[in-house]
Amino acid sequence: MDEFFQNNGFLIVVMVQQTLLAMSLYYPLMAGQLSLASPGFYALGGYVAAIIGTVEYFSPWRDALGWGVFPLEWLIAGVMSALLAVIVGIPALRLKGIYLALATIAFVEIVRVTCLNLDITGGAIGIFGVPQLFESRWAYIWIFGPLLAVMLYFSYRLERSRVGRAFKAIREDELAADAMGINTTRYKVLSFVIGAVLAGIVGAMSAPFLNTWNARQGTFDASIAYLAYVLIGGGRSIWGPLLGGALLSALPEVLRPLKDSRLIINGLVLVFASIYLPQGLAGALGRLKLVFRRGSRPSGGGA
Amino acid sequence: MNIILEARQLCRNFGGLKAVHNVSFNVAEGEIFGLIGPNGAGKTTLFNLMTGLTPVSGGTLSFRGKTLTGLPPFRIAEKGIGRTFQNIRLFKGLTALDNIRVARHIRTSAGLLSSVLCTRASRNEEQQVEEKAWEILKLVGLAERGMELAANFSYGEQRRLEIGRALALDPEVLLLDEPAAGMNSAEKHSLTDFIREVRDRFNLTVLLIEHHVPLVMNLCDRIAVLNFGELIAMGAPAEVQKNPAVIEAYLGAE
């Protein structure tokens, strides 16, 4: 058992981390908004942690707080992501569908180029020697795992709440939601902020995990990867990004023995999934569950 | 009689088309006010102006003396104006129960934090919302099917669910855009009684767009007739029915 974790620990932590990032796309999607901005907030969060962890100015904080500086980094990353999300979200969320997706990709690119050119973010070289929270990579499961649990509980409650219903009403029919008294701008921005805060916190946890942070973290490629997680897993419930994130982030590793052809297989999986699983894996499993229930009970009706 | 709604010289142009032109009328509290006219006369556009979904090109609209023009739709809903849509706009991917629950939004206050932390106040509120939603589903005759997706409902059921959703806003004014369209004659018949019943029970003022002439004549206290965006007649059903301009524009054309 120990040996298994020694060998696969890194992969498992990466799977959880990628799952969390896939989930960060889910909240705007719940309100019908296809936002690919997560890598931008992920990058921001990582820089926050890397800067607080390495810059001389913050050394009194580090000395005073000890390991407590890490939760403080998460908090600051979350707050900064929320502020930036409000500033970016209010104008961007006036756009619909693919135009919003493009605008959020542009945002990711702007964050990347800005960080590439600032001194405080280490320019093209980035920031090295970010202090570690744990000695082994595998141990990072003790922060990413609880965050995943918290987000699952959060999502569970959100789905059944007044705010969550407002999100879903906007997704189903924005105009009708407006006519039913829902401040659509406000709730769209809120959904965007939730996704941004999650991505920012994951970034802040990832900088110590990766030990280094630079402009290659949180790029356009990542936007597409997270989109694939959600497409394959399904965007109608939190289980979609959970499944998609976990499976797809493991896929390249699992296929590693196939060398270069693994990219082809990766692509084929994407193509077939989008053709045969329009609601994603979670949607397909949901239908399967429904079929079984119908089979075992005389008449439908639901719980 | 108290005036609850007042439209003054309402106008709406789409490019060169005058979809609504200089329309003025008052609606009294408790009235069932019919709006008829041929297809394309501007009836739906008038509802869209009244609910803020389409901005006015000119004129004003007031509700209990307060102006509505310029307010976004959700503010108008908050003030107490609920509506249905000619081309049904339910939240199709949500259950019937959730469709109704969404409309309780403006009557509740739970925020993100209190819901996620599951505070006592938010739990109580959720319970009240649920009870109210079932009550309304019962009222529109869909209580047995509350957990089904709205998309699975028949046309007539969707129309009833949409009325239920509007009622869940606790509105003072209810705007119904062709509620009988697509219903069979039995359903149409019970709709007449149903509209009267909810008007009495919730002290509503009802504005009704309808093509089905017997239903309108039967139900409405007053009728306004639109033709090419202009108001050509207004009055009691019997009067309007005899008006030559109306016969030519609308009833004659049938």
Ligand SMILES: Nc1ncnc2c1ncn2[C@@H]1O[C@H](COP(=O)(O)OP(=O)(O)O)[C@@H](O)[C@H]1O
């Ligand atoms: N959004 C719009 N853009 C352009 N023209 C519109 C729009 N909405 C309605 N119209 C036009 O305005 C006129 C009135 O439409 P409408 O109010 O739907 O009529 P009614 O409900 O009486 O059948 C029609 O000629 C219609 O084509």
Ligand SMILES: [Mg+2]
């Ligand atoms: Mg119409």
